[in-house]
Amino acid sequence: MGVALLGGAAALCAGAQDIYLADSVRLLGLQQVAQKGDGPDVERFAAKGLPDLFAEKNREYVYVGGAKVFLDDNIDTKKGKLTVTRLDYDKVLVPLFWRLPPQLPGSKRIVIDPGHGGKDPGKLNTSLGYEEKAATLDTAVRLKLVLEKRGFEVILTREKDVFVELADRAAAANKLKADLFVSLHYNGGAAGDATSAGLETYCLTPPGQYSTNKASGKADITAEAGNRFDTFNLLLAWNVHRSVLKATGGEDRGIRRARFAVLRPLNCPGILVEGGFISSRTEGAQIANAAYRQKLAEAIGEGVVAYVVRVRSKQ
Numbered sequence: 001m002g003v004a005l006l007g008g009a010a011a012l013c014a015g016a017q018d019i020y021l022a023d024s025v026r027l028l029g030l031q032q033v034a035q036k037g038d039g040p041d042v043e044r045f046a047a048k049g050l051p052d053l054f055a056e057k058n059r060e061y062v063y064v065g066g067a068k069v070f071l072d073d074n075i076d077t078k079k080g081k082l083t084v085t086r087l088d089y090d091k092v093l094v095p096l097f098w099r100l101p102p103q104l105p106g107s108k109r110i111v112i113d114p115g116h117g118g119k120d121p122g123k124l125n126t127s128l129g130y131e132e133k134a135a136t137l138d139t140a141v142r143l144k145l146v147l148e149k150r151g152f153e154v155i156l157t158r159e160k161d162v163f164v165e166l167a168d169r170a171a172a173a174n175k176l177k178a179d180l181f182v183s184l185h186y187n188g189g190a191a192g193d194a195t196s197a198g199l200e201t202y203c204l205t206p207p208g209q210y211s212t213n214k215a216s217g218k219a220d221i222t223a224e225a226g227n228r229f230d231t232f233n234l235l236l237a238w239n240v241h242r243s244v245l246k247a248t249g250g251e252d253r254g255i256r257r258a259r260f261a262v263l264r265p266l267n268c269p270g271i272l273v274e275g276g277f278i279s280s281r282t283e284g285a286q287i288a289n290a291a292y293r294q295k296l297a298e299a300i301g302e303g304v305v306a307y308v309v310r311v312r313s314k315q
């Protein structure tokens with residue numbers, strides 16, 4: 001980083017924007033290649049149909065197809081691997097290496113993931129004795145019917161009250177070659193909090209970016225499989241969130257970023273919907289009512305359809 005003179009705060013801020021070069025260009029289809037004589041400070045990448053990329057520690061430029069291209073900031077290293085700034089990834093590497101993915105994300109087969117289940121009840125409305133795992137499964141079944149009526153093929157990660165590991169949920173979607181993944185949850189406040197309410201929609205945090213609920217700490221600079229769909233993740237989240245807000249009139253707690261285990265390994269766009277606070281006296285009572293869950297399922301379905309219309313228009 002060439003920012004030491006800018007002072008601690010600026011340096012911290014800039015440093016937090018770094019991402020691993022190898023991880024990030026892998027999202028663009030480039031593979032790291034070794035060449036005899038290269039030192040530890042050098043990384044090379046190549047892919048069929050794309051120019052080669054050559055990067056070296058402390059340089060303020062990279063070579064793309066043999067041409068020198070200056071960066072916003074020097075190449076740095078972390079844990080022995082080269083890093084670039086998020087800005088240089090977005091403004092230099094993506095434009096030069098971008099190509100349409102082999103297939104744009106499809107939109108036929110949707111995997112719905114009812115949160116929790118079995119020994120894991122999730123959040124709870126104590127006065128009603130109503131558990132999140134029951135609400136998510138019921139909502140998922142309703143959403144399945146809504147989407148099937150719109151011509152989608154829909155599969156649930158669980159169809160009854162059973163425990164499913166987080167890692168197995170995303171793995172199931174990948175194995176099924178899902179085109180879209182929607183995880184359903186209901187929120188809960190801290191113990192004794194019966195007033196927090198509202199809707200949140202999560203998508204995977206892009207590499208180098210802070211997750212929304214993280215009060216402190218560092219941005220994770222690793223690029224996950226799910227980050228290949230950053231554009232589509234956000235587009236899906238936005239369409240669903242808007243639709244759900246409009247239908248329920250719930251408080252807008254925002255489209256948020258998190259590195260959830262159910263989103264990180266996905267081979268398709270995915271989101272996690274928090275459809276209200278089950279712990280809330282008023283919202284929790286609504287969630288316990290089948291009419292609300294039906295309304296929510298229809299709204300999520302409308303949001304998915306709006307997303308699909310948008311993506312198909314790009315094809």
Ligand SMILES: [Zn+2]
Nearest residue numbers: 115122185186
């Ligand atoms: Zn949950």
